[in-house]
Amino acid sequence: MAHRVHDHQSSLPVAQATTLLSLQPSSQAKDLRSRRMAVDSLLCGAFAGAVAKTVIAPLDRTKIIFQVSSDRFSAQKAFRLIYCTYMKEGLLSLWRGNSATMVRVMPYAAIQFCSHEQYKKLLGSHYGFQGKALPPVPRLLAGSLAGTTAAMLTYPLDTVRARMAVTAKEMYSNIMHVFVRISQEEGVKTLYRGFTPTILGVIPYAGITFFTYETLKKRHTERTKRSQPYPYERLAFGACAGLIGQSASYPLDVVRRRMQTAGVTGSSYVTIIGTMRAIVTQEGVVRGLYKGLSMNWIKGPVAVGVSFTTFDLAQNLLLKLHQMGYFIH
Numbered sequence: 095m096a097h098r099v100h101d102h103q104s105s106l107p108v109a110q111a112t113t114l115l116s117l118q119p120s121s122q123a124k125d126l127r128s129r130r131m132a133v134d135s136l137l138c139g140a141f142a143g144a145v146a147k148t149v150i151a152p153l154d155r156t157k158i159i160f161q162v163s164s165d166r167f168s169a170q171k172a173f174r175l176i177y178c179t180y181m182k183e184g185l186l187s188l189w190r191g192n193s194a195t196m197v198r199v200m201p202y203a204a205i206q207f208c209s210h211e212q213y214k215k216l217l218g219s220h221y222g223f224q225g226k227a228l229p230p231v232p233r234l235l236a237g238s239l240a241g242t243t244a245a246m247l248t249y250p251l252d253t254v255r256a257r258m259a260v261t262a263k264e265m266y267s268n269i270m271h272v273f274v275r276i277s278q279e280e281g282v283k284t285l286y287r288g289f290t291p292t293i294l295g296v297i298p299y300a301g302i303t304f305f306t307y308e309t310l311k312k313r314h315t316e317r318t319k320r321s322q323p324y325p326y327e328r329l330a331f332g333a334c335a336g337l338i339g340q341s342a343s344y345p346l347d348v349v350r351r352r353m354q355t356a357g358v359t360g361s362s363y364v365t366i367i368g369t370m371r372a373i374v375t376q377e378g379v380v381r382g383l384y385k386g387l388s389m390n391w392i393k394g395p396v397a398v399g400v401s402f403t404t405f406d407l408a409q410n411l412l413l414k415l416h417q418m419g420y421f422i423h
Contacts, residue, residue, distance in 0.1 A: 130416070135208035138408040143203025146401035147195050152176055152188035153393040154195070157386040158259045161351040164377060167385045191258035197269055198251030202244045207405055210240035210304060227312045234305040241300020245292055250285040252292070256354040265358070280357050288353035291366050295346030303339035307331050307402055322410070328403040336398025340390050345383040348373065 147154070156175055160167045179187055213236040214228060221232055228236065245252075254272045266272045276284050310331040314323050323331065340347075349369045356363045363369040373382040 132208055132212065134409060134412045135211045136204040138405050138412065139207030140200040140204035141408055142207065142401045142405035143199040144196055145404045146203075146397045147199045148189075148192065149400055150393040150397045151192045151195065153389055154397075155188065155191060155259045157389045157393065158256060158351055160386045160389075161348050162256075162260050162355045166377075166381055167389075169388060172386075172389055190263070191255055193269065195255050198248050198255050201251075202248040203401065203405075205247055206240050206244035206300070209243045210236055213239045227308070230305070230309070233308050234301045237304025237308075238297045238301030240304065241296040242293060244300075245296045249289055249292060253285050253287065253354045256351055257358060260355050261358055276357070284357060287356065288350040291346045291349045291353065291369075294366075295343040295350065299339045299343035302342055303335045303398060306335035306338050307398075310334060325403055325407065328406055329399040332399030332402035333395035335402070336395040337391060339398070340394040341387065344387050344390060345370070348383055348385060 153172075153176075156172050159175065160172065165171070176188065183190075217232040217236055218228055221229065227233075250273075253276075254269055257272050257276070258266055258269070266275065273285075276282075311323060311328075314327065314331070315321060346366075349363075349366055352361065352369050352373065353363045353366075355361075361372075363372065370383065376382065377385070
């Protein structure tokens with residue numbers, strides 16, 4: 095009897111060890127899957143950002159030129175500027191600064207989309223909505239945190255891109271030349287000029303944009319009972335998200351551009367309040383702080399729609415390729 099009890103007791107650790115061993119691969123597989131999803135989000139985000147910004151690059155460059163000047167904006171003047179630039183400097187000149195945009199936008203979009211997925215998981219776990227759609231406030235918070243994280247890590251590249259967009263080829267030959275000249279002539283701090291209005295603008299912009307897109311997808315699923323919208327529906331959702339988000343944060347975008355390019359325009363924009371006061375005094379509220387907004391209503395929805403759609407489709411494609419065994423885990 096004692097011998098049997100001893101055998102039973104000695105078998106318990108073995109059973110527990112067997113259970114632990116059986117759970118270990120599952121835990122490892124879960125960690126591996128989580129890491130793979132993070133890498134997929136980075137890749138898809140970078141690709142989505144590159145596609146979206148390349149599509150609207152000529153409009154983006156034109157908008158920046160008007161934002162940093164005191165000339166009155168109109169759609170007619172904007173398209174005349176595009177036409178004159180094309181006639182004088184050629185078609186590729188419309189994409190001047192796009193290489194700097196790609197250097198900034200690809201890591202920015204990669205970090206933003208990837209961190210958004212991670213923040214959604216974190217907040218979902220905290221609020222008890224793991225694997226489900228987040229409620230409104232956490233949904234808004236996830237977008238704001240994602241945009242802030244991406245902006246903080248890639249800001250100097252945005253300054254470089256703005257400088258290249260508003261200057262002639264002779265002034266800056268390439269991206270590294272911009273970094274070197276700014277650092278030597280104006281100091282490294284100049285690379286972060288306009289950082290505060292950027293963050294203040296990114297918080298509502300990214301929050302509202304992601305919130306709107308996620309909310310529209312959620313409502314779509316509830317009404318149609320389809321888990322995935324069609325591509326044209328994603329484009330429409332993204333366009334709405336971009337329109338609302340950019341309109342809410344646009345004045346801070348103008349302030350940021352003025353501060354970033356002060357070194358080459360001869361202006362002395364140093365603080366947010368001072369810059370806003372100068373713009374309003376010289377140009378007015380609507381014609382100053384909202385200069386180029388009508389162009390943003392064209393390019394913004396297109397850029398955000400293309401970006402979100404490209405990200406979702408690329409992510410779904412990678413998921414299918416993983417399921418089909420095209421990648422080794």
